[in-house]
Amino acid sequence: MNDDAYDVVVVGAGIVGAACADEFTRRGMYVAVVDRDMVGGGATAAGMGHIVTMDDSEAQFALTRYSQQLWQKLRPELPIDVEYDQCGTIWVAADEEEMIEVRRKQDYYGQRNVPTERLDAQTLTRLEPNLRPGLAGGLLVMEDAVLYPPCAARFLMERAQKQGATLHLGRSVAQAGQGRVTMTDGFEISANIVVNAAGAHAAKLTPGVEIKKRKGHLVITDRYTGFLRHQLVELGYLKSAHSISNDSVAFNVQPRRTGQILIGSSRQYRADQTEVDNGILARMLQRAQEYMPGLAQMLAVRTWTGFRAATPDKLPLIGPWPGDSSLFLATGHEGLGITTSLATARILVDQITGAKPEIPIQPYLPSRAAMEHAHV
Amino acid sequence: MHMCSQITMTVNGAPIVVPSGTTVAVAMAIAGQICRTSVSGEPRGPLCGMGICFECRVVIDGKPHRPGCQILCKQGMDVKTDE
Numbered sequence: 001m002n003d004d005a006y007d008v009v010v011v012g013a014g015i016v017g018a019a020c021a022d023e024f025t026r027r028g029m030y031v032a033v034v035d036r037d038m039v040g041g042g043a044t045a046a047g048m049g050h051i052v053t054m055d056d057s058e059a060q061f062a063l064t065r066y067s068q069q070l071w072q073k074l075r076p077e078l079p080i081d082v083e084y085d086q087c088g089t090i091w092v093a094a095d096e097e098e099m100i101e102v103r104r105k106q107d108y109y110g111q112r113n114v115p116t117e118r119l120d121a122q123t124l125t126r127l128e129p130n131l132r133p134g135l136a137g138g139l140l141v142m143e144d145a146v147l148y149p150p151c152a153a154r155f156l157m158e159r160a161q162k163q164g165a166t167l168h169l170g171r172s173v174a175q176a177g178q179g180r181v182t183m184t185d186g187f188e189i190s191a192n193i194v195v196n197a198a199g200a201h202a203a204k205l206t207p208g209v210e211i212k213k214r215k216g217h218l219v220i221t222d223r224y225t226g227f228l229r230h231q232l233v234e235l236g237y238l239k240s241a242h243s244i245s246n247d248s249v250a251f252n253v254q255p256r257r258t259g260q261i262l263i264g265s266s267r268q269y270r271a272d273q274t275e276v277d278n279g280i281l282a283r284m285l286q287r288a289q290e291y292m293p294g295l296a297q298m299l300a301v302r303t304w305t306g307f308r309a310a311t312p313d314k315l316p317l318i319g320p321w322p323g324d325s326s327l328f329l330a331t332g333h334e335g336l337g338i339t340t341s342l343a344t345a346r347i348l349v350d351q352i353t354g355a356k357p358e359i360p361i362q363p364y365l366p367s368r369a370a371m372e373h374a375h376v
Numbered sequence: 377m378h379m380c381s382q383i384t385m386t387v388n389g390a391p392i393v394v395p396s397g398t399t400v401a402v403a404m405a406i407a408g409q410i411c412r413t414s415v416s417g418e419p420r421g422p423l424c425g426m427g428i429c430f431e432c433r434v435v436i437d438g439k440p441h442r443p444g445c446q447i448l449c450k451q452g453m454d455v456k457t458d459e
Contacts, residue, residue, distance in 0.1 A: 222433075222441045223415070223459050258415045259459060299441050 005190045006032045008352075009181045011173050011205060012197035013037075014044040015149055015341040016330050018156035020195055023345035025163035027353055032189050033157070033165060034181060036172040040153030043199050043337060046306020048218065048254050048262050049152070050231055051145040051339050052089055055108050059315055059363030064336060065114065066359050067343030068143065074342065081151045083257045089144035089231045090119065090128065092251070092291065093136040098235040102139045109141065116141050130227055130294045138235075146231055146254055149338045156341075173198075176205045179326040193352060195328045196321070200307040202331040206321060209366070211332050214310040215271040217281050218264050222299040225259035234291060247271075249284040251291040263288050263295065265335075269310075276303050308334045318344050318364040319351055328352065329366045385453040394449050401425070401432040401444035403455065411444050412458035433458045 008024050010017045013035035024031045035041070051071050054064045071084070078084050093099045102118060109116045117140040124131065124138050161167060168189075175182040180190045196202050196209075203209045234251040247268045254262040266284045271277065281303065289296045311317060311332040321327040330348050333340055347364070350357040362368070381396045387407040394403050401422045404411050410419040411432040422432040422445045432444040435456040444455075 224440065225459055297439075 006030050008193045009189045009191040010195040011176050013039045014042050015153040017197035018153045019341040019345035021160035021165045022156045023349045025160045025165045031165040034168045039157045040150040043306050044149045044153050049147045049149040049338050062359045063340050063343050067340045070342035083148040086145040087230050088142040091139045092234050093138050095136050099136045101235050130292050177324045177327045194326050197330040200309040211309050214308040215268040217266040217305050219300045219303045221261045223259035228255040249287045251287050310334045317366040322367050383449050383451050387455050398449045400447045403449050
């Protein structure tokens with residue numbers, strides 16, 4: 001069975017696929033979106049929803065900051081259930097060594113016009129009285145925000161549909177490329193452009209894509225209004241998030257509008273099963289309690305896992321896939337897909353329509369891996 | 377005749393006397409108070425009555441989210457409607 005030919009078919013209705021569908025249709029293209037489950041049901045539903053500027057690399061900074069600014073522009077249009085809240089991030093420094101990192105980070109952001117405030121121990125305690133005493137201080141990044149990702153994805157997809165996109169849910173994709181997407185039930189959609197936005201499943205659809213599943217755990221508590229005011233992340237997070245090989249946990253907590261607290265985070269490779277791993281969950285909660293002892297008294301109402309789509313160089317894959325002129329990638333966002341979804345869509349559609357992107361796109365091109373191999 | 381002892385406690389700041397053996401969820405009903413307010417602002421109270429549904433959460437002596445149907449009233453207990 002064949003459908004009418006589309007300009008674009010997007011595989012994956014997570015927040016990245018939804019943002020792409022929105023952007024393509026905004027520029028007048030005829031778009032179909034396919035997902036095996038639902039809108040925003042995979043990593044989008046599992047993640048925290050932290051809209052954060054990051055500085056692991058210039059390329060990561062450029063993409064996260066650009067995308068954060070796109071979220072800020074979109075904010076007046078977001079429905080209330082997206083729960084966009086510019087609560088700010090505090091990077092928590094446990095000791096004087098980590099305060100050196102606070103100063104480096106503040107300089108880096110300052111040079112790039114990202115407003116921050118350095119917090120001494122007293123100010124940190126005043127802003128977040130439930131942190132344990134004896135911490136050295138922190139860095140407040142006040143334009144960072146939180147939102148509720150499934151509703152954000154739904155908003156973007158509904159807007160894409162109003163702009164003419166068609167949505168096919170509950171259909172598994174067997175093959176994507178060469179100008180068409182074929183479902184396991186035989187249904188086929190033809191398009192000039194195929195976008196693989198399948199997150200951690202992207203490598204199954206496009207062999208050769210270097211993406212690994214990186215498992216994470218989250219816990220959400222009952223409502224404790226006022227206990228936590230900012231997203232708090234330990235500066236040691238950088239060490240754990242950078243560790244490519246080992247399982248790691250870090251203190252990373254987020255206040256929800258309901259008064260609930262999201263507690264993270266964990267990172268595991270070679271863990272393909274969705275079940276909660278009580279060993280790493282215990283380590284994660286232990287770490288969180290070291291920073292906020294009061295968490296130990298709270299009721300947790302739900303625990304779950306999800307899979308980040310991790311690339312070897314920690315940057316997403318956005319652009320044409322070498323060897324198939326119809327195929328483009330928009331995946332590999334690891335833990336930053338909610339933040340960078342909007343910028344991903346912009347620079348992908350810019351590439352396809354010939355518009356000039358607002359940031360350099362080379363660091364995200366999927367061909368970079370192939371080029372690295374060629375240089376060896 | 378068996379004499380049932382009485383317990384004096386407060387519900388949302390007002391004193392109330394209940395027979396011993398009364399659960400906190402029942403004390404809330406006697407006092408005409410709701411157990412908690414949902415995220416969307418709706419009044420909530422006991423549904424399952426056996427500690428599973430957590431609809432009857434109350435604040436007991438400053439501790440939030442206590443299952444009111446599973447806890448017996450005690451002398452001097454301070455109970456408040458939960459968020």
